[in-house]
Amino acid sequence: MREHANNWLNEKIKVAGVLACGLRFPDRKTIARSQSPQFTPIALENACRCITDTFQVLQANRFPQGLVRWVFEGYFLYGFIRPDGVSLAVLTRRSAEDVQPADLETIVAEFHSLPS
Numbered sequence: 388m389r390e391h392a393n394n395w396l397n398e399k400i401k402v403a404g405v406l407a408c409g410l411r412f413p414d415r416k417t418i419a420r421s422q423s424p425q426f427t428p429i430a431l432e433n434a435c436r437c438i439t440d441t442f443q444v445l446q447a448n449r450f451p452q453g454l455v456r457w458v459f460e461g462y463f464l465y466g467f468i469r470p471d472g473v474s475l476a477v478l479t480r481r482s483a484e485d486v487q488p489a490d491l492e493t494i495v496a497e498f499h500s501l502p503s
Contacts, residue, residue, distance in 0.1 A: 389418070392501055396420045399477075399494055404486030406462070406478045408494075411435035413472035426478065438466035439474045454495075467495055471503050 392410050399408050400420040407426040409419030419431035438455065445452040457464040463485070465477040475498045479486045486494075 389416075393418055395497065395501060399497075402486060402490050402494065404479050404490065405494075406480065407431055407476075408478065409435045409476045410498075411439050411474045411476070419476075431476070431478075434464060434478070435474065435476045438464075438476050439468070439472075441466065442468045442474060465491070467498060469499055473501075473503075 389412075396408055396410060396418055397420065399405060400422060406423055407419065407421040409417055409431045411417045411432075415436075417432045417435045419428055419435065421428070421431060441455055442452050445455075452468060455466040457466075458481070461481055463479050463481055465475075465479070467475040467477075475495075477486070477491065477494060479491075
């Protein structure tokens with residue numbers, strides 16, 4: 388899956404409005420891509436870890452899970468998780484250049500259909 392996931396992330400970083408994205412696996416390995424030096428690999432790995440940790444807390448407290456979104460002054464950070472524990476982080480701007488809802492829905496659908 389890792390090679391396929393790596394290729395998939397290389398394509399998703401090209402989607403208009405996506406500034407950075409990453410996948411975190413249950414073994415804690417992370418693959419991340421960024422279009423800006425502002426979003427370093429270490430910062431993206433930390434964001435992916437935080438998303439995974441958040442889903443673990445939600446699950447432990449029996450809250451519905453599947454999507455989280457953090458709202459920052461200029462950015463949105465979306466997090467998604469699959470039943471097998473793989474999580475996805477997508478960072479976008481909050482401005483007009485933001486990713487289109489249809490594009491985000493496509494990314495999420497493709498994420499859920501990636502092979503395990």
